Amino acid sequence: MRHWRATLALSVLLLATLPATARDLAEGMALCQAIAQDQVRLACFDSLAAPDAIARFSGKGGSITPRFEIAAPSRLNFTSKDVVMVIYLLDEAGSVVQNLHRAGAGDGTFLIERAGTYSVQVNATGAWEIEILPEAGG
Numbered sequence: 338m339r340h341w342r343a344t345l346a347l348s349v350l351l352l353a354t355l356p357a358t359a360r361d362l363a364e365g366m367a368l369c370q371a372i373a374q375d376q377v378r379l380a381c382f383d384s385l386a387a388p389d390a391i392a393r394f395s396g397k398g399g400s401i402t403p404r405f406e407i408a409a410p411s412r413l414n415f416t417s418k419d420v421v422m423v424i425y426l427l428d429e430a431g432s433v434v435q436n437l438h439r440a441g442a443g444d445g446t447f448l449i450e451r452a453g454t455y456s457v458q459v460n461a462t463g464a465w466e467i468e469i470l471p472e473a474g475g
Contacts, residue, residue, distance in 0.1 A: 366382075368381065369381035369382045376403070389470060389471060390468055390469065390470055391405060391406075391407055391411055391469040391470065391471065392405035392467075392468070392469040393466070393467070393468045393469070394457070394466070394467045394468075395464070395465065395466045395467070396459065396461075396464070396465060397461070397463060397464045397465070398461060398462075398463075399458075399459060399460050399461065400458075400459050401427075401456055401457070401458045401459070402456050402457045402458075402459070402467065403456065404429070404454050404455065404456045405454070405455060405456070405469055406453070406454045406455075407449060407452055407453065407455065407469065408452050409452060409471065409472065410448060410449065410450050410451075410472040411448075411449045411469050411470060411471055411472055412446055412447070412448055412449070412469070412470045412471075412472050413426060413437075413446065413447045413448075413449055413457070413467065413468075413469055414444065414445070414446050414467070414468045414469075414470065415437065415439065415444065415445050415446070415447075415465065415466065415467045415468075416443070416444050416445075416465060416466040416467075417439040417441070417442055417443060417444075417445075417461060417463070417465055418442055418463050418464035418465060418466075419442060419461060419462045419463020419464060419465075420440075420441060420442075420462045420463065421439070421440060421460075421461065421462045422438070422439040422459065422460070422461040422462075422465055423436070423437070423438050423439075423459075423460045423461070424436075424437045424438075424439075424457055424458065424459050424460070424467070425437075425457065425458040426447065426449065426455060426457055427455060427456045427457065427458055428453060428454070428455060429453060429454040429455070431456075434449075434455070435447055448472060449469075
């Protein structure tokens with residue numbers, strides 16, 4: 338557990354140093370490629386593709402995302418690539434804050450109004466994606 342936290346802290350520091358302009362994209366790609374831990378490396382590449390995203394997750398079937406923290410109202414966007422997707426926004430204690438459903442392939446959204454630490458439990462029949470973005474004007 339201690340090793341994982343140290344790796345995460347180092348990765349967050351590394352992510353904060355990523356280039357902000359398109360001309361520096363090659364440098365950012367090289368930084369991401371150097372990360373050994375798969376999940377952290379993927380988050381690094383995701384941050385290059387969507388630099389404003391607080392968190393991005395994807396998977397297939399059931400899963401619980403790693404925790405993420407928001408400091409202001411934020412938008413939880415979700416995409417189902419199959420027939421059924423049921424997700425639960427969980428607070429830091431693991432209690433359900435909001436239950437969300439998606440019947441059929443497509444997108445949905447939910448405004449997380451309160452700052453805090455959250456995770457998302459996903460139950461899906463296929464592939465899915467979740468993105469947490471700062472709310473415009475939030």
